[in-house]
Amino acid sequence: MPEGHTIHRLAALHRRMFGGDVVRAESPQGRFAGGALRIDGRVLQETDAHGKHLLLGFDDDRWLHIHLGIYGTYTFGPVPAPVPTGVVRLRLSDAEEYADLRGPATCELLDPAEKKALHARLGPDPLRADADPELAWRRIGRSRTSIGVLLMDQSVVAGVGNIYRAEALFRQGVDPSLPGRALSRERWEGIWADLVLLMADGVRVGRIDTVRPEHTPEAMGRPPRVDGHGGEVYVYRRSGMPCLVCGTEVATGVLSGRNLFWCPRCQAV
Numbered sequence: 001m002p003e004g005h006t007i008h009r010l011a012a013l014h015r016r017m018f019g020g021d022v023v024r025a026e027s028p029q030g031r032f033a034g035g036a037l038r039i040d041g042r043v044l045q046e047t048d049a050h051g052k053h054l055l056l057g058f059d060d061d062r063w064l065h066i067h068l069g070i071y072g073t074y075t076f077g078p079v080p081a082p083v084p085t086g087v088v089r090l091r092l093s094d095a096e097e098y099a100d101l102r103g104p105a106t107c108e109l110l111d112p113a114e115k116k117a118l119h120a121r122l123g124p125d126p127l128r129a130d131a132d133p134e135l136a137w138r139r140i141g142r143s144r145t146s147i148g149v150l151l152m153d154q155s156v157v158a159g160v161g162n163i164y165r166a167e168a169l170f171r172q173g174v175d176p177s178l179p180g181r182a183l184s185r186e187r188w189e190g191i192w193a194d195l196v197l198l199m200a201d202g203v204r205v206g207r208i209d210t211v212r213p214e215h216t217p218e219a220m221g222r223p224p225r226v227d228g229h230g231g232e233v234y235v236y237r238r239s240g241m242p243c244l245v246c247g248t249e250v251a252t253g254v255l256s257g258r259n260l261f262w263c264p265r266c267q268a269v
């Protein structure tokens with residue numbers, strides 16, 4: 001599942017492609033035919049993202065709400081758009097470009113009150129200017145649940161997925177199994193600051209890089225990482241390999257159904 005930086009990039013891309021334009025909307029697959037009909041011919045006025053939720057605002061105050069889930073994908077290109085292949089839930093286009101959405105977990109229209117309710121049930125998003133980390137701390141600081149699970153709970157912090165979770169905990173030296181209420185406020189502030197920094201970098205670059213300058217392949221004289229998701233990381237999907245900082249084998253385990261990676265030596269708090 002894409003992490004929050006991907007969704008913020010998608011919001012920016014939709015703004016660049018369609019912002020201020022009359023947009024054609026259709027659902028070649030048919031499953032969003034009614035919704036597409038309602039936004040067809042409307043002007044896309046603004047875009048928004050909160051965690052893993054993409055929101056496109058039209059000139060009748062309706063918001064298109066998309067959550068990609070595990071299977072959702074986008075493809076973009078210049079018009080004329082090709083004949084839709086596969087199950088295209090939604091095709092948006094203007095005079096120049098098109099965007100095809102396939103397989104989202106959610107594709108629906110919201111009115112402003114429903115959009116507000118969506119924001120209210122999501123935790124602060126490190127990529128949003130209006131994010132209040134205090135809201136997350138109030139939940140974390142009194143929770144018996146492990147910080148590893150809390151960071152993935154979208155109602156606590158929105159937008160963090162498996163990679164940012166693993167890497168922020170590593171960088172702050174925090175054991176993922178530590179209960180939220182055993183985490184010091186100082187460590188929480190370090191985790192939040194790291195998420196803000198790393199995720200903003202992810203938006204800029206389009207991939208997740210989390211290693212500090214002294215741990216890049218160039219600085220360490222090591223080969224670059226080879227992995228489908230790209231990016232230089234400390235522990236994510238590096239189980240059994242030596243920690244870039246201390247040389248200990250990176251450990252892996254399953255926590256709430258998701259793979260977790262950490263260095264048993266560096267993350268001892």
Ligand SMILES: [Zn+2]
Pocket residue numbers: 243244245246247248263264265266267
């Ligand atoms: Zn280590």
